[in-house]
Amino acid sequence: MSKLLKYDGYNYLRQRLVLATLSGKPVRIEKIRSDDENPGLRDFEIKFLNLLEKITNGSVIEISFTGTSILYRPGAIEGGRIEHDCGTDRSISYFLEPMIALAPFSKKPFVLILQGITTDHIDPSVDIIRTVLLPQLKRFGVDSNLELKITKRGAPPLGGGEIVFSCAPIRQLKPVQFIDEGRIKRVRGIAYCTRVSPQTANRLVESARSLLNRYIPDIYIYTDVYKGAESGKSPGFALSLVAESNTDVLISAEKAAEPGQTPEDVGKMASKLLLNEIRKGGCADTTSQWLNLLLMVLAPEDVGKIRIGELSAFTIQYLRDIKTFFGVSFKIQPDTSNDTILMTCMGVGYVNQNKKTT
Template identity: 30%
Template sequence: MLVIDGGILEGGGQVVRMAMSLSALLRKDIEISDIRSRRSKPGLKAQHLVGLHLIRDMTCGQLTGDHFSSTDITFRPNELISGNFFGDTKTAGSVTLLLQTSLPCLLYGSCLSYLRLKGGTNAEMAPQIDYTINVLKPILERFGVSFDCEVIRRGYYPKGGGEVVFKVDPIREIRSVQMTEFGELTKISGYSFVAGVLPIKMSHSMADSAINLLREAFPGVPIDIKRVHENRDKAFGNGSGIVLIAESSNGCRVCGSALGKQSVSTESVGESAAKDLIEDMSCGAVVDRYLQDQVIIHCNH
């Protein structure tokens, strides 16, 4: 059995997510100790438990220590299976982080799988669902990965209530991809949204403040940011945010994003997303700071 230090480096939930996925793919028993030990509230939370149970179900495996605030678990996976899987954080826990855990395993099932997830679609400390659809998905498609994403309902902090369905096609092997040059910046697109009782003028404010910085940094580059007030039947609760995506002639995509907060002005939210994008673009990277740990597991298949 392989023993993994769950407190290594930043000691966050990503250690648990990737360890569980790799354990299932390699069919190797693992023990993870000191889970999230560097966090202010160590141990497993609702979102982490849902991810653990999804991987357990996808392998018909044996999982022990899977309870709230647990800092130690043991997992013994069996063969990967395909099918219909469901996970509900019952909080604003991120559905995109649950996908990160599940997708590598679903890709190596024997047939088509469906994954229905409930929780937060646009949550702090996690990729927004718009990032998953517009950045992660097209990049993984270059590796031969194929999945569809249907957003049934958006959900925000603190209530959650979002629902997303993923349809994942199985794959025989990952294609090798060479991404070493960003190429020429061809356009910047974006999505500035509000939901619930929040007024559409907040969406305009986030978009306008972002555009001002982007035009200064990238003169002459086409910029198109949609301003949206989410339909009440397509969003649960109040929320706001912005996602900005830069696309290149070599098919690279770099993103900057931010979520609205009561204590932060809408102008500052838009500027924060734009500054993230500008900073990542300035170093000439072919992927942004958020995509790196999402694609690395697929590079090791």
């Protein structure tokens, strides 16, 4: 039996459950909002646990009577075709992000159909996952049948969106050394709107271009206007932007409309956030740091290296958790020539035992 790992608090719940699933180590998480007026797990966290149960085989999840502690004994990642309603407390991405890390190591090809909100202002949108996180997986050798389709858009509060994520399992990742950040050569983006005037998408594009054109001429922002049944249940609009360098670095930023914001506000804010991400430098943006570092740890027993701009608080905690579950420490080396950080580690040589060698 592996030793039971213990944690307190609801923060970083998803990443700990994912690391437990990959490492096969049981974990107990206690004191979940124990001092809160409404203690215990939230609805969306229970839905996430339900999803974990659906995609694994033989997992044991015990939730205490008050909901303030959970015990998770991970089973094997099974995969297959799974439908799941994510509710409307958090967006689909809250559920999808961890699945991207688990899907390559499943037994059967993953076909995951998730329903709910496609873009909100808490989690990365499904667009960013499709345009930024999936290409990172390809770099590590996960490329067969990897795709994300947005079949319906759903804005908060009522959602009504739907996505289909598919990924074929692999036996082992490829080691990666990615330290050349190159120069930004173009910006691509998606301005989407549902249940508002189609003109809204054009206004998003105009305001973003007014700022970004001073920086780079090659900008193309695709407008995605949803009508009728595909537009979900609530009005909404958002802009996601991706800057691409000549060495295939992808840097992303986005902004979803909050109450009282005009398309012009959203367009400008998204552009400023993008320029800020570009300024940080590195080969992985804030959104995709965790995925790159996790895949480097799971890669073959070889040295993996990546350059990042600055470590977010989330990533710092992620590195601590990786050390606890996998015993891997990163060498963190600041590069003073351009204020970036080189992260180096030795992979653990993780092999997907479910997948037979062909």
